[in-house]
Amino acid sequence: MGLILGSGSTKPQYPYDMWYGVQGDFTSKDYKLTRIGNMDLHRTLPIQKKLRRFVENTDGSVKYYLHQNDSRKKDSGAAAKLDTTDGNVMLEKPEYYARFEVEGTKWAMCISEYALPGFVRMTRKTCSPWYGTIDIANNIAVSGCWLQWVGNEIKRDANGFVSLLASATNFRGGSGASDAAKDGTYNSMLGMPRTSISKAGVRPLCKNGTHAGAGRVYTEIAWLQRIEYASMHCQDTYNETLTADGFHQGGLGNGTSVNGTQWNTWGGYRPFIPCGVTAILGNNTGRVAYTIKGWTGGDKVVQVASYRGLETPFEYLWLLADDILIHCSPETADDPGHCTAYGCTDPTKFASPADTSTAIPAGYERITELPTAEGYQWNFGFSYDGFTFPTSVGGGANQGLCDYFWRVAKATANGWYGALLSASAGNGAYAGFGFLNAINRSSYSYAYSGFRLCRF
Incomplete structure (x- = not known):
């Protein structure tokens, strides 16, 4: 079958209209892409809207979905437990169908909710919405959040240090036990992602069917973002305003970028954003201001991005x-x-x-x-x-x-x-x-x- 695009037109000459995607050119260095397919689907984004956070059962099935606009709540509006008491907090990448084609120098990536001719099934996958950590007591890799809030502001003590749930003492990120001396300080690793660990080190800690093979699900989510914004430049300036045609524009920004030397001074390149900072955004794309205490020159504010529930999608760890x-x-x-x-x-x-x-x-x-x-x-x-x-x-x-x-x-x-x-x-x-x-x-x-x- 030939290319699904009509020559010289963004309207495909194709009998099915329930798909949308983007077109690029291998000879061009322009990061902006051309929207193709059903333009109404580019506005409603039915596949992207199915990205959603949930709490899983031990076998990976959904215990309950989290609220669209606030992950601290269940989909029903009742309070949710994000501290792994109910299970891991995960992000669902939905099943959909994709078609990638090349004709001459042009390429097209197209997606659909339906099994259209020539489209290949991209299976449902889940991943933690933020970086994972370790349950010290049970020696298992988990995904959770131990933050407390006052309204929509993260709760802090008199020193401005983040106040966590008491159970956070069992979830120390960074280098793990060797960072215990940092507990209660400005660069505490409690409630942070676990780092300084290899793939072979993570593997035996992934239990009940979980794993750390993030390449595929991460790349699929990346393509959903590229199609939504018709752009390969995910760090482009963040812009909440839709275009006159009702499309998303810009990118997710680079708000978590920091000076490496200052980062090393602060904590030897260890994590500086607690897991779940963007819980207040729910499944929506946006950015949350987070203040890092003890930074060189005083408090430092970073803009923590979330793409449809995927927190810190890049430029953090x-x-x-x-x-x-x-x-x-x-x-x-x-x-x-x-x-x-x-x-x-x-x-x-x-x-x-x-x-x-x-x-x-x-x-x-x-x-x-x-x-x-x-x-x-x-x-x-x-x-x-x-x-x-x-x-x-x-x-x-x-x-x-x-x-x-x-x-x-x-x-x-x-x-x-x-x-x-x-x-x-x-x-x-x-x-x-x-x-x-x-x-x-x-x-x-x-x-x-x-x-x-x-x-x-």
């Missing part, structure tokens, strides 16, 4: 992706120095291979060759398994895909590497939904890398 591995080889007379992305869709087979192993881990399949050099991404390859990877560089902070690709130098490339997504708060314009860091081994862990609890 590096995101571990247990479903992605990268294999790189050095440049030789017989080898140009490849860098190949592999993906795995079976969480029971997630692995951290030995750095120089020559075997491809069971369950991981080759997706695409990555660019031969690092830089801002320009073009990409798309897999119906849900993966998207850069295939060329040459873009910029506001050109092409607008996000950066880091790869190991060809002179030193040697074996298996892990994948880090999103980028940290100190990476500035490099960060975004599409950022890919492939310079660290699969065993990587650091103070500013964390995980999202997933289930699919």
